[in-house]
Amino acid sequence: MAVEDALTMTADAVLDFTQERGDTALEKLQAAINIDPLCFNAWLARAEIFYGMRDLENALNAAERAQEIDPNDVHVHTTLSRIWIEKGDKKKAEKYSLRARMLGWKEQIKNNKKTCTVSSN
Numbered sequence: 001m002a003v004e005d006a007l008t009m010t011a012d013a014v015l016d017f018t019q020e021r022g023d024t025a026l027e028k029l030q031a032a033i034n035i036d037p038l039c040f041n042a043w044l045a046r047a048e049i050f051y052g053m054r055d056l057e058n059a060l061n062a063a064e065r066a067q068e069i070d071p072n073d074v075h076v077h078t079t080l081s082r083i084w085i086e087k088g089d090k091k092k093a094e095k096y097s098l099r100a101r102m103l104g105w106k107e108q109i110k111n112n113k114k115t116c117t118v119s120s121n
Helices: 002-018 021-033 039-052 056-069 074-087 090-111
Strands: none
Touching: 002 021, 002 039, 021 039, 039 056, 039 074, 056 074, 074 090
16 A cells, blocks of 8 residues: 555656646655655656756765665666766766666567577578
């Protein structure tokens, strides 16, 4: 039940942010995190909302927490890359961008179980 509540609050918070109610969105995300401190979606949404509000320190803190919860998520690495670009650290941005690409390729390979065929020409 608590996990579902946290996910519902996260979805509501994202909707609030899209309707330019960033402070309300952040309040809902904090409530979701209070219910489930390991709610990856809430931490990632928090990072994106802070990023959108140009609060890079809080965005970075939230993204790093999301990465601790799920270190193999493509989106969190993309978010971290974008944050580091804004902070002016190209080396860290490239590190996270590369990790996001590698995770994306890994997922693509896992989902595309096509077989190779040899042409008989």
